[in-house]
Amino acid sequence: MRAPRVALCALLAVLLLAEAEVRVEAAVTCRPIELSSCVSAITSATPPSTLCCSKIKEQRPCLCQYLRNPNLKKFVNSPNARKVASTCGTPFPKC
Template identity: 80%
Template sequence: MKTQHILLCSLIVVLFLVEARVTVAVTCKPTELSSCVSAITSATPPSSLCCNKIKEQKPCLCQYLRNPNLKKFVNSPNARKVASTCGTPFPAC
């Protein structure tokens, strides 16, 4: 019986370790979205690199929207379409 308790406890610890997720701080750099320029400006399908960068930079999008120099680029209909195509919902800031 004691062995079963040890195994059960070990299993629970392993499950918690598997479910643990590491949070990585994102450095907000608008230049990271440069791979999306052609998709946003010419309505071509976004590349996988573009989609990865949008997902990576998603926590920064509200910051970019507050920047007058970036807002027109980030808030354009094509930018929203690219984000949607990449499966990254546009944030409500």
């Protein structure tokens, strides 16, 4: 009876790890539209919202990718974008 319990626990542990891995991958999906809540803070120098700050933190691993995109570079690399990131406590990456 003990062997089936151990096997069941091992299976549950594997499933939980697999689910956690999927969540991590989903958290770093690079989608520039996720930063739309920051547009007003970047373009008009208004203070960033809580949502903006959470999205910048979430999308931080993607910023270098965005900087390589000519259509996004001027938006992401602007002085105001760097100021918003700083205000949100998110260090701007060195790409």
